[in-house]
Amino acid sequence: MKKNSLIKLCLAGMILFFLAVRVAAQTSSIDLTFTAIDDATSVELDSIKVMNRTQGGDTLLVWPDTVLSLTYVGIPEMGRNGDLIKVFQNYPNPVTDQTTISVYVPDKDQVTLAITDMLGRVVHTSTKLLDKGLHSFRFTPGGSNFYFFTARYRGISSSIKILQVSSGSDAVCSLDYIGSESSFPPLKTVEDFQAFRFNKGDELLFIGYANGLESGIMNAPQENQSYVFQFATNIPCPGMQTVEYEGQVYNTIQIMSQCWLKENMNVGTMIQGNQNALDNGIVEKYCYNNNPDNCSTYGGLYMWNEMMQYTTTPRTRGICPQGWHVPEIEEWRVLFGAVDSQFGIGATEWDLPPAQFLGYDVGTNLKSISGWIGNGNGTDLFGFSALPGGYHHTNGYFNGVGEAGNLHTSNEIDFSDAAHLFLGYDLSGIGLSDFMPKTYGISLRCIRDE
DSSP: OHHHHHHHHHHHHHHHHHHHHHHHHOOOEEEEEEEEEETTEEOOOSEEEEEETTTOOEEEEETTOOEEEEETTSOOOOOOSSSSOEEEEEESSSBSSOEEEEEEESSSEEEEEEEEETTSOEEEEEEEEEOSEEEEEEEEOOSOSEEEEEEEETTEEEEEEEEBSOOOOOOOOEEEEEEEESSOOOOOOHHHHTTOOOOTTOOEEEEEEETTEEEEEEEOOOSOEEEEEEOOEEEOOTTOSEEEETTEEEEEEEETTEEEESSOOOOSEEOOTTSOOOSSSSOEEBOGGGOHHHHHHHOOBBOHHHHHTSOOOTTOOTTSOTTEEOOOHHHHHHHHHHHOSSSOTTOGGGGSOSSEEESSSHHHHHBOSSSSGGGOSOOOTTSOOBOOEEEEOTTSOEEEETTEEEEEEEEEOSSSEEEEEEEETTOSSEEEEEEEETTSBBBOOOEEOO
């Protein structure tokens, strides 16, 4: 009797164990979709590099593969080992007139193609005998804003979502065969992806490559998300050429996928150099040499705590306008790679220890062409127009106007110090330092929220 009871307990324990393992093994996935534009014109991506800035590691998607599926436990669920049918994201997407869809067929067989609209109505269906390889189709949408395209092969299906910019048209949906390639796209296998670990909340750097250019986006995805790389530069941010805030009008500047204010912040009440900014509900700034005209030219000089509005959270709004924030080091690094002619986005150059000058010509390309001692060496190649606003010392004096530009980050180093950037009038690189006392007053440039 005791023996039977013991067996039952063991069996129950084993069942509970396997149930627990099964539950633990279940994972949720996040689907990340990538497209690109130049201003408002669609751009075909050559490839997308994804770097995990939290855990390390990277992976690469090669056109026409523009969708990355990540599990929460660390291994991308790519399912792209060459033996499954695969529909690649259409280009362009969203669609304005026509779009191209590519389908990989692992072996010669019948493939059923179906398109449904947002109401679930079938607007096209056909079955084709397709050889092994990559096949391209031209899709012309009708009057719906949203479609599903599904290819079914040997009981296995693959689908994508297609968006249309404008609708209301009386056009009839059509799907035309374009042609084929015999080889499978040069994608990584599942084994290749296993080195890329991901946990929900990890900070990822996405780098899009197109036509010899690169554009970067930083994000910590929490759910399915679509990212649009911007390849326009040295133009006002599309849809937001200026920002009016606290009586000041700021211009904007688009540099690849980042939108910046073109001028340093100049908000708040001026205090004298022998005073300290206080947490009193009033934004307080220094103007170089206690001259308000210098604030008009170079922007205000702000103590770190005042600029952050007494929080230590990276990417906080601080004293920036609504919808903008104080950039963190990682965002500055993306900018560095976007403008430097030798070291691209994600290059190890930008990860070198602080307190040294980085890059080849990043400083030259960011600096304005005038306002520096001897006119400096700035080319302002990307319209960032960095100025030499100098700094305010803790002891109350000012130094460096015309010679140096110092810019805040939202990264606290310790109780006393915060990271900052340094631009010199005759230096081609850029300084990234972690020993700027929070009590110094320096310039602030705001970046738009994602």
